[in-house]
Amino acid sequence: MNPKEPKQLTNTSWYDESEQTVVFAVDRVTVALDVEEFLDFYNMIQDTKEALVLEASLEIGAVQEDDETRYQFIPTPDIDDYN
Numbered sequence: 321m322n323p324k325e326p327k328q329l330t331n332t333s334w335y336d337e338s339e340q341t342v343v344f345a346v347d348r349v350t351v352a353l354d355v356e357e358f359l360d361f362y363n364m365i366q367d368t369k370e371a372l373v374l375e376a377s378l379e380i381g382a383v384q385e386d387d388e389t390r391y392q393f394i395p396t397p398d399i400d401d402y403n
Contacts, residue, residue: 324337324338326343329342332344332345332346333345335355340354340355340356341353341354341355342355342358372393376396377395377396378393378394378395378396379393379394379395379396380392380393380394381393381394
């Protein structure tokens with residue numbers, strides 16, 4: 321019996337039912353998690369995002385690419401940069 325191909329969930333993630341893993345690919349980095357660990361990982365990422373939102377040294381900027389708006393953290397510009 322041939323194992324199933326992983327199911328593509330998004331442009332950057334897959335679910336491998338035979339291995340019970342969730343795989344993410346971001347640029348050159350690939351992360352594979354056991355499906356049982358996925359929600360723990362998600363909660364850790366969510367908590368980190370919430371902490372970064374509160375960082376005074378960071379702002380959220382919008383980037384437009386191929387009719388899609390992405391948001392990313394950027395360093396808050398130093399007021400001296402404007403003088």
